[in-house]
Amino acid sequence: MRSSAGAAIVGGLALVLAAAALPARAEPVPPLVEIPADVASAHPELASQKAALVGERNSLRSQTKAHAAECGSVVAGTAADRKCAQDNTRLSADVAAHIAASKRFNAAVAAAERRAAVCAAVRQAMVVDLRAAHLAKAIELLSDPERFEVDRERVLEDLGESAKGFSFEAVNLVTLGLARGAKEFARFNILAQKANAAKFASQLGQIANEEARMDRVISELKDTELVRRVFEYKSALNKVRIAEEGAKSAEMVSHTREAGEALLGNYELMKIKPPARSVSNALYGSSAALGSVAIIFVEGPGAVAATAGSAAASVAIGGREAVDMWDELGRLKEVYLDRRKREQMKDELVTRLGKVRQRQAELAMAAKGAACGG
Secondary structure (H helix, E strand, O other): OEOOOOOHHHHHHHHHHOOOOOOOOOOOOOOOOOOOHHHHHHOHHHHHHHHHHHHHHHHHHHHHHHHHHHHOOOEOOOHHHHHHHHHHHHHHHHHHHHHHHHHHHHHHHHHHHHHHHHHHHHHHHHHHHHHHHHHHHHHHHHOOHHHHHHOHHHHHHHHHHHHHHHHHHHHHHHHHHHHHOHHHHHHHHHHHHHHOHHHHHHHHHHHHHHHHHHHHHHHHOOOHHHHHHHHHHHHHHHHHHHHHHOOOHHHHHHHHHHHHHHHHHHHHHHHHOOOOHHHHHHHHHHHHHHHHHHHHHOOOOOOOOOOOOOHHHHHHHHHHHHHHHHHHHHHHOOHHHOHHHHHHHHHHHHHHHHHHHHHHHHHHHHOOOOOOOO
8 A cells, every 4th residue: 555644745745835826724935025126225134035045945846856756655563654654754844934934034035125115205394305495586587577677697597406306306216116016017118108108209319418518518518527427427318218219118117117226326426526507507407317317207197106105106206396487487497577477487386396295295194103214
């Protein structure tokens, strides 16, 4: 008589580790969840834990398959049967321990993801607060015609300086969001191209204009390190355009993130070595160009929901607000001679500020009580 203790249970263990169907008595081994990029960066120990679990899982799979082959035909009641039963008990305990460790790992990743979302909401709230303050200053300026006409240059210069600080934070937020949501953005991007081809082409068409603008910036630069970093930004944008032409959505998202990282590198260097004002203004204004590309991945029918703390919200807030802010600065320089246009613009900004303040309230609730360093 063949042994049932020596083969059936071990066979079940081999199946469970191969993610196949199991007898009702066997507990499935849970798949190990993927570690998001931002979580992996903040918690490198999770990658080590996952690697150890993968190695352990492979070892258990090999052991159970080998044991099933060895014990599948032993005779019941023999010494070999008893040894198979003992080994089966040991393997069962090892698999149970592995299942428990896998659950703990998955729970740790989930907890880290929740904390990352709360901390993202904190960063989003900071950017929205800066944006609200900037809008309030612009509205105040438009509400005082005499000051606008008499002291326009100085006031616009002050607004421009605050816009630069905002641009850094906006680009940083967009870049972090693109890293977190890369896969879901790439999936939506394919749908967006088909659903709204004209708008999509228009937004991406701005990349060529931005590349040409960067050529002009480079021609003005004398600092070789800044030239190198501006070229890195331009090169990343060029890769976005090439990826779009090849319908490679994942590469589009990745290269847009690279462009954001390159732009942040420019901003950091300019803090140490301030270039001519024209160059500084041009590069900080590039936050709007980056934003116009990034929002392709989060705006439109079927887009990923931009809930507070989500990757989509980081891209939507940083990208859209950078686009709107630099558009407003350009228009403020043009409407100072026309009071009617000033009033129209003021009404528009009041409405926009109302929406921003609503977003402020949502993010304040999401970020309440959070303690996020860095």
